[in-house]
Amino acid sequence: MDQTTSTDYTAKKISGSIKVDGNTKKPIWKNANWSRRFVDLVTGDPALYNTQVAILWNNTHLYIAFEAEEPYVEAKLTEKGSIIFLENDLEIIIDGGDCYYELEVNAANTIYEAFFIWKDAYKKGGKFDIPQFDVHQTEAYTFGGNYDREGESFWKGTHPRGIRWAFTNYNLPNLETAVHVDGVLNDNKNVDKGWHLEVAIPWSSLEWLANGRSLPPTNGDIWKMFLGRFQKLVVGGKAVQPHPAMVLNSHGAYDAHLPEKWSKIKFAD
Helix, strand or coil: CCCCCCCCEEEEECCCCCCCCCCCCCHHHHCCCCCCCCEECCCCCECCCCEEEEEEECCCEEEEEEEEECCCCCCCCCCCCCCHHHCCEEEEEEECCCEEEEEEECCCCCEEEEEEEEHHHCCCCCCCCCHHHCCCCCCEEEECCCCCCCHHHCCCCCCCCCCEEEECCCCCCCCEEEEEEECCCCCCCCCCCEEEEEEEEEHHHHHHHHCCCCCCCCCCCEEEEEEEEECCCEECCEECCCCCEEECCCCCCCCCCCHHHCEEEEEEC
16 A cells, blocks of 8 residues: 555545446535646646546445536547547546556547556566466557657657556456537537546456555555546647647656656545
């Protein structure tokens, strides 16, 4: 357990369960701690659109809800496994010490999943050396972070820990996601209010990420998570690059894959 006293968000424990249907206006979410407005990933300034997150949990599941302001809700990617961050998405990354799990969801409820293992933790005969994480499979890649393949960081990226193995065919067992669009999807004749996302993750599916921690957590346990959003912005007919990125905690760099910068989530009952 991470005993760091400084935390960024406190997740409340609930006794019941939540039906995942995309409705973040249910009474159960009204009693959650909704976060502050997201900030720019790099500068920490107020983000382009309002985005907030809330987290609840019980003995069986972790529940995460987002509310995202967006005047023209758009989602064209509909095939599971598409690279969702190329358009507008909401993202969750959960740190497991030697590994981490990434989930991206767009407003059409299309999901992208990936499981990352730090190369220095992937040892022959070690816990990750199993058929599920066979680095010779076609959908396993090396990944150096968002600044991979540039100059001196060409091979290892810029993170001090270096390369990660990325398994893009990973499916988190019994994951549930649902989206509600407050407007009309893919119709720019309408001005929308935005879209809402609900996610339910069984604690039993996070065994790889527990890293010696209790599942479910015990009161006061702290997990690190990236809670963010990438927004495609078109100006003068051209997409702004890189896409504006909005997060609960700024990283000071345009790189989502910095576990040391992720938000510290405290679980409290």
